[in-house]
Amino acid sequence: MSAAASADVPAPPPAAIAEDAVPRSRYAANQVGLAEAARMADEAGRTGRAAKLRAMEAAGAAQFLAFDGRGRGRAVEVFGDLETADRVAVLVPGSDTTLDTYQRFRAGAVALQQRLQAEHPRSAVVAWLGYDTPGTVSTTVLTAERADLAAEELAPFLDRLSRMAGPGSQLSLLCHSYGSVVCARTPTGPAVTDIALFGSPGTGADSAGELPTEARVWAGRGDGDWIADVPHVRFGAIGFGADPVDPAFGARPFVTGPGGHSDYLKPGTESLDSLAGIVLGAADTATTTPTTPTTTASEAAHA
Known part of the structure; x- marks a missing residue:
């Protein structure tokens, strides 16, 4: 379904939920x-x-922190017990992610949660479709306009999320494709310890040090990802400049394997292992020199 076709889909306005409502109250209202x-x-x-939408309802005990069925739609779903989790991964999707393609996004979140649970039961994954993603074939995807609007939503959400999660929880932002542009523009507080950019077209910044965060910044790209062929240039408001996997950018590299642009969160992949390792704290044992890593995230996760 195209953006134009989905724009007139009727739906109720989002549920009115108190700012201090606990997750379980939010889940019930959004259901x-x-x-x-x-x-x-x-x-x-x-x-x-x-x-x-009925498939979303039927997918187990759905836990939506936010839901808006109007137009292309928005949804923020939790996998795991958020209130006891001390490791929380927030997935930020890229272009063409809408309620009509949500199951694809959800599948990655489920795969990551299963991978995390195998090693650390007190973990949770949040699938954050909290912005109007651009179309892959559009001029919008070439600019940061949607990302800037998304960052204005994501930053306060992360603050609220850190209060809803378990005591002392650490958050990781896992940002795919255009989602990496969103994350690169989102100021983060101390609860966000790691940001992973994968399948990224660039961020608009020349280096990891320019991002509005104190978190560790990681970058990876699958060997079969077509985005490697996208020119990393910027002309005015068009394009996103430096390649995050270039050592000169200063991000920490992580192993991704041979996968393509949509494969990073598929079960059994090296990229999924690496991203799980980042969420679980492999960054604590990784090298601080991006160009000469001594321990990859995937290796540290299995140490």
Whole structure:
């Protein structure tokens, strides 16, 4: 379904939830909104959207911190027990991620949570579709306009999330494709310890040190990722400049393996192992010299 087609899908406004509401209250309120959005889409003849929303409802005990079924849609879903988690990964998606393609995004979050749980039960994953992603084939995807708007939403969300998670929780931002542009513009507090950029077209910054964060910054790209062929240049507001996997950028490298642009969170991949290692604290034992790593995130995760 195109952006134009999805723009007129009817849905109720997001649930009114108190700022200090606990996660379980948020889950219940958004479950009601999700069911109502599916009903309204069905009544309007938008059977494709209705089916996708019902799939979201049926996917286990759905835990949505936020949900908005209007237009292309927004959703923030939790996997795991957020209130006891001391390691929380926040996935920030790239272009063409909408409610109509949500299951693809969700599958990556589920794979990561299963991988984390195998080693650290007190972990949680948050799939943050909290912004209007640009289309892959559009002029919007070439500029930071959507990323700037998204960063204004993501920064306060991270602050709230750190208060909802378990005591002393550490957050990791895992940012795919255009999502890496979003993360590069998001100021983070001390709760965010790591930011991983993967499949990135660039960030708009010339170096990791320019990002508005004190977190460790990681970068990786699969050997089969087509984004390697995208020119890392910037002309005015067009393009995102320096390649985050270039050693000159100053990010810490992590092992990704042979995968393509959509493969980073697939079960059994080296990239999934590496990202799980970053979330679980492999960064603490990694080298501080990006160009000569002595311990990869994947290796440290299995140490």
